[in-house]
Amino acid sequence: MSTHYNFSGGPGALAPSVLTQASQAILALPETGVSILGMSHRSDWFRGVLDEAEANIKALLHIPDGYHVLFLQGGSSLQFSMIPMNFLRGKSHGAGYLNTGYWSAKAPPEARLEGQVDLLWDGTAQGYRELPAMRDLRLSPNSAYLHYVSNETVEGLEFSYIPETGHVPLICDMSSNLLSQPLDVGKFDFIYAHAQKNLGPAGVTLVIVKDELAQSAPALLPTLLDYRTHIKAKSIYNTPPVFSIYTLMLVTRWLLHDVGGLDNMRDINRRKAQKLYAVLDKHSDVYQTHAAPQFRSTMNCAFRLKDDTRTAQLLSEASGHNIIGLEGHRSIGGLRASLYNAVTENDVDSLTYFLNHFAEAARP
Amino acid sequence: MSTHYNFSGGPGALAPSVLTQASQAILALPETGVSILGMSHRSDWFRGVLDEAEANIKALLHIPDGYHVLFLQGGSSLQFSMIPMNFLRGKSHGAGYLNTGYWSAKAPPEARLEGQVDLLWDGTAQGYRELPAMRDLRLSPNSAYLHYVSNETVEGLEFSYIPETGHVPLICDMSSNLLSQPLDVGKFDFIYAHAQKNLGPAGVTLVIVKDELAQSAPALLPTLLDYRTHIKAKSIYNTPPVFSIYTLMLVTRWLLHDVGGLDNMRDINRRKAQKLYAVLDKHSDVYQTHAAPQFRSTMNCAFRLKDDTRTAQLLSEASGHNIIGLEGHRSIGGLRASLYNAVTENDVDSLTYFLNHFAEAARP
Numbered sequence: 001m002s003t004h005y006n007f008s009g010g011p012g013a014l015a016p017s018v019l020t021q022a023s024q025a026i027l028a029l030p031e032t033g034v035s036i037l038g039m040s041h042r043s044d045w046f047r048g049v050l051d052e053a054e055a056n057i058k059a060l061l062h063i064p065d066g067y068h069v070l071f072l073q074g075g076s077s078l079q080f081s082m083i084p085m086n087f088l089r090g091k092s093h094g095a096g097y098l099n100t101g102y103w104s105a106k107a108p109p110e111a112r113l114e115g116q117v118d119l120l121w122d123g124t125a126q127g128y129r130e131l132p133a134m135r136d137l138r139l140s141p142n143s144a145y146l147h148y149v150s151n152e153t154v155e156g157l158e159f160s161y162i163p164e165t166g167h168v169p170l171i172c173d174m175s176s177n178l179l180s181q182p183l184d185v186g187k188f189d190f191i192y193a194h195a196q197k198n199l200g201p202a203g204v205t206l207v208i209v210k211d212e213l214a215q216s217a218p219a220l221l222p223t224l225l226d227y228r229t230h231i232k233a234k235s236i237y238n239t240p241p242v243f244s245i246y247t248l249m250l251v252t253r254w255l256l257h258d259v260g261g262l263d264n265m266r267d268i269n270r271r272k273a274q275k276l277y278a279v280l281d282k283h284s285d286v287y288q289t290h291a292a293p294q295f296r297s298t299m300n301c302a303f304r305l306k307d308d309t310r311t312a313q314l315l316s317e318a319s320g321h322n323i324i325g326l327e328g329h330r331s332i333g334g335l336r337a338s339l340y341n342a343v344t345e346n347d348v349d350s351l352t353y354f355l356n357h358f359a360e361a362a363r364p
Numbered sequence: 365m366s367t368h369y370n371f372s373g374g375p376g377a378l379a380p381s382v383l384t385q386a387s388q389a390i391l392a393l394p395e396t397g398v399s400i401l402g403m404s405h406r407s408d409w410f411r412g413v414l415d416e417a418e419a420n421i422k423a424l425l426h427i428p429d430g431y432h433v434l435f436l437q438g439g440s441s442l443q444f445s446m447i448p449m450n451f452l453r454g455k456s457h458g459a460g461y462l463n464t465g466y467w468s469a470k471a472p473p474e475a476r477l478e479g480q481v482d483l484l485w486d487g488t489a490q491g492y493r494e495l496p497a498m499r500d501l502r503l504s505p506n507s508a509y510l511h512y513v514s515n516e517t518v519e520g521l522e523f524s525y526i527p528e529t530g531h532v533p534l535i536c537d538m539s540s541n542l543l544s545q546p547l548d549v550g551k552f553d554f555i556y557a558h559a560q561k562n563l564g565p566a567g568v569t570l571v572i573v574k575d576e577l578a579q580s581a582p583a584l585l586p587t588l589l590d591y592r593t594h595i596k597a598k599s600i601y602n603t604p605p606v607f608s609i610y611t612l613m614l615v616t617r618w619l620l621h622d623v624g625g626l627d628n629m630r631d632i633n634r635r636k637a638q639k640l641y642a643v644l645d646k647h648s649d650v651y652q653t654h655a656a657p658q659f660r661s662t663m664n665c666a667f668r669l670k671d672d673t674r675t676a677q678l679l680s681e682a683s684g685h686n687i688i689g690l691e692g693h694r695s696i697g698g699l700r701a702s703l704y705n706a707v708t709e710n711d712v713d714s715l716t717y718f719l720n721h722f723a724e725a726a727r728p
Contacts, residue, residue, distance in 0.1 A: 034368050037375060037378050037383065037611070038375055038377040038378060041375065076602070081588060222474055224439075238440070239566045241567030241605060242565070324398065
């Protein structure tokens with residue numbers, strides 16, 4: 001088993017007990033004696049995996065009736081296109097979009113291929129250091145939907161509230177914070193998240209969609225890009241990423257039974273983030289966080305050395321202590337520590353211990 | 365390790381040495397000490413995996429210059445839509461399609477959303493037991509492209525020739541026989557195959573596309589559905605299915621170094637198919653193959669008991685001998701034995717031994 005402390009922005013670390021079971025499943029599943037890589041996706045065994053994954057997610061998030069839980073492919077990037085194809089195409093009004101960081105900025109260009117985009121907030125000018133307040137958002141009551149990203153993985157900004165949209169469908173990319181804390185799913189019409197942060201390995205994308213919204217899509221969409229296809233086929237219209245979904249199911253089982261649910265997970269995640277930000281704030285002459293303090297993410301802490309010339313040295317020394325994945329995203333450089341669910345408090349203690357020492361040694 | 369003989373139509377069996385390495389990689393990669401599920405797709409290590417997979421595929425298939433090798437998501441079903449979006453949209457002429465079985469029948473409806481489909485052959489009436497001869501295909505020289513499926517997984521039909529299309533781009537779904545035998549890639553403009561037959565685990569789709577064709581696509585396609593996106597980004601525009609691609613790379617390494625290339629693989633596959641068809645033909649009073657003899661696939665043998673009422677008994681007895689995956693596809697019922705690359709001659713010997721005994725016991 002890996003002995004590294006992995007703070008990668010994604011694909012993120014997974015819990016050791018999940019890795020052990022996933023590794024074993026490659027050789028032979030305990031239930032079937034067959035490698036998971038050779039199991040039919042139409043077997044009773046895999047139907048059980050899909051059903052348990054769905055049930056666990058519904059239990060963790062207390063999802064009300066009327067929602068479908070789907071396991072798709074293509075990541076958030078494909079959702080950026082599928083959402084407007086299904087819910088903006090042919091509409092006489094536009095859809096509201098918030099541009100709050102690197103990821104959310106990628107959604108509006110895809111939506112413009114299908115209809116009008118109303119950009120209700122653009123954080124580009126401030127370098128994505130702040131998020132809008134609810135009162136900043138002038139959403140038309142006729143909008144096709146409002147789309148936003150709840151946690152900006154690159155810049156480390158996280159929404160602390162859910163926008164109120166009245167009758168306008170609310171759509172959210174939660175790729176980097178879904179299942180990190182409790183959530184009032186009933187306020188959303190569509191939630192999506194690729195797996196490779198908190199949910200499992202790369203290769204599967206989770207969609208939680210209200211039936212009413214899914215059924216409102218126009219006719220004659222490409223079959224695989226129509227959510228109704230996957231609802232009807234219960235996520236096996238075509239061969240799904242069997243291994244990724246199995247591992248995601250193991251992660252939900254771990255969250256439910258080992259962690260004890262999302263209230264506990266939120267408490268752990270908050271403590272982790274508090275510890276990290278505390279050491280960065282303590283050494284504010286050495287470190288600087290990217291996000292303004294009130295918008296700081298519990299999942300991704302983007303920061304930099306005030307003396308940027310020493311970044312490579314920090315990464316190298318961290319690596320010497322088996323602390324990896326601290327490189328900032330290529331779009332903004334600097335440093336980033338991602339504190340996804342499977343990053344333990346002990347991992348964070350190792351990181352803060354290191355950052356503390358580095359800062360003290362850095363001082364002239 | 366599994367002790368079953370797995371003749372599943374897909375996801376198919378993989379070689380034990382591949383499974384061992386993939387299983388180990390989940391715990392910790394030998395090269396990095398980190399679980400593959402937590403490795404960044406932008407790491408040097410993963411770039412090396414992509415590069416080796418591409419190089420191995422180019423070496424195995426002797427791919428000429430001017431082609432790109434891409435690793436995508438969504439399976440063949442998404443290709444059914446992406447191909448006409450990229451190569452039929454806005455064209456004044458239609459695209460030729462061959463309907464030769466369950467899978468190829470799924471492609472034309474997606475193409476019709478983008479332009480005109482010229483159905484050059486329709487095997488529905490004969491129940492998909494035969495394939496067209498080259499002289500049957502009246503392809504317009506102005507066609508946008510010709511699309512066909514080289515091996516029908518469900519019905520067990522395989523093309524023994526490559527259609528001559530002159531200047532018309534030739535596009536082929538080789539999901540169930542790519543890398544099972546040598547191939548003259550230079551005759552094609554676009555080849556695709558989902559991985560879960562001969563290439564690796566479900567979750568990744570291989571595309572081999574001629575640059576000239578890829579660059580001919582119209583502007584303003586959804587970013588993720590435009591092949592140029594993936595060419596430019598060298599298959600990491602967004603997070604790819606890291607584990608599936610790694611395992612695919614291991615499979616190509618196995619084919620190249622353990623099997624010794626595709627000439628050897630073809631010889632092995634031919635022997636396997638000959639053995640199986642021989643026992644079915646020997647007991648032609650008990651068994652009946654779906655495909656007319658000259659169109660029989662080396663990869664998928666669809667057959668049935670003349671006395672259909674004993675199918676469940678055959679499956680049950682096979683299972684008692686650890687022979688699994690023999691159920692026919694739900695669309696045609698009966699039986700099917702898939703002889704993908706990782707199915708060994710020894711596996712086939714076990715199957716033919718069983719089928720021989722079953723036939724003899726079945727006789728009054």
